[in-house]
Amino acid sequence: MRIDVLTLFPEMLEGVFGASILGKAREKKLVALSAINFRTYATNKHNTVDDYPYGGGGGMVLKPDPVFAAVEDLEVAPDTKPRVILMCPQGETFTQAKAEELSRERHLVFICGHYEGYDERIREHLVTDELSIGDYVLTGGEIPAMAVIDSVVRLLPGVLGNESSAVTDSYSTGLLEHPHYTRPPEFRGWSVPDVLISGHHGRIEAWRREQSLLRTLQRRPELLDKVELTSKERIWLAEQKKNSEEDGVDK
Structure with missing residues (x-):
């Protein structure tokens, strides 16, 4: 280019x-x-x-x-x-x-x-x-x-060291990106989620998808209207939204 x-x-x-x-x-x-x-x-x-x-x-x-x-x-x-x-x-x-x-x-x-x-x-x-x-x-x-x-x-082929980085960025999938963690596994009493160090790739991907959905719901809910979601994901998001609203009322 x-x-x-x-x-x-x-x-x-x-x-x-x-x-x-x-x-x-x-x-x-x-x-x-x-x-x-x-x-x-x-x-x-x-x-x-x-x-x-x-x-x-x-x-x-x-x-x-x-x-x-x-x-x-x-x-x-x-x-x-x-x-x-x-x-x-x-x-x-x-x-x-x-x-x-x-x-x-x-x-x-x-x-x-x-x-x-x-x-x-x-x-x-x-x-x-x-x-x-x-x-x-x-x-x-x-x-x-x-x-x-x-x-x-940064989207051009060969520019990033890891080609998958740009694919999973916030907004590239329509959702905000999931949380990231690195070493050490525990820092000042705060631990990395167990699923990320489990070595179970299927569970890790499921956790990341769930966290992306949750973060988008919390920070940019309007983006969810443009994302293709499964019926299971829609039900889960509705539950999360209801729980959040109930927590707000309780406070």
């Missing part, structure tokens, strides 16, 4: 691109990552990339010409059409399902804005996707872009 990030602050991304999982994926040539300063595509003598909005109002708006020129100057492999992604608070909320979709692409281009916003022609005629990482506003699109890139790259 190739990922290009158009930004006014490329130095913000280089540290992340060279560290941890992203850095290792880059070293293995599983992904090519680059940060491009689109100010270099400004056509005026002051290299400005923003201007006052027509109609008045506060703030500055990113001009279309440097952004279009930067995208059109990118090297694109034959028979490849990049997904051009605008990081924007108005965009579709980013999810694990979207990360999985993007991980199947060959070339991603991220546009990171600053100031008041983008010229609408960038949205209408250049980008293929608009993404948001939450209902809040940041000073620029770099941090959201890094979050999305990290989420996507």
Whole structure:
């Protein structure tokens, strides 16, 4: 995969691109990552990339010409059409399902804005996707872009040491992930559940599924509406919910 990030602050991304999982994926040539300063595509003598909005109002708006020129100057492999992604608070909320979709692409281009916003022609005629990482506003699109890139790259084949890790992550199955434990088996009087050290793989998988269901019920119950459940699981969840409500009344 190739990922290009158009930004006014490329130095913000280089540290992340060279560290941890992203850095290792880059070293293995599983992904090519680059940060491009689109100010270099400004056509005026002051290299400005923003201007006052027509109609008045506060703030500055990113001009279309440097952004279009930067995208059109990118090297694109034959028979490849990049997904051009605008990081924007108005965009579709980013999810694990979207990360999985993007991980199947060959070339991603991220546009990171600053100031008041983008010229609408960038949205209408250049980008293929608009993404948001939450209902809040940041000073620029770099941090959201890094979050999305990290989420996507870790799904690429060969990036993670254990290929099953991404498959069992929270949201990948539609449920929140089950609890994890490691050595020592007892710490400050708190013990690892017996089932996890029993060596019985069937019971362990059943326990993990049950814990995922319970954790999702407790923390993100709305997710259960989208998950395929057995009749037995639905009955068990109903019992857990009833018990929780009764405990709340008792307290």
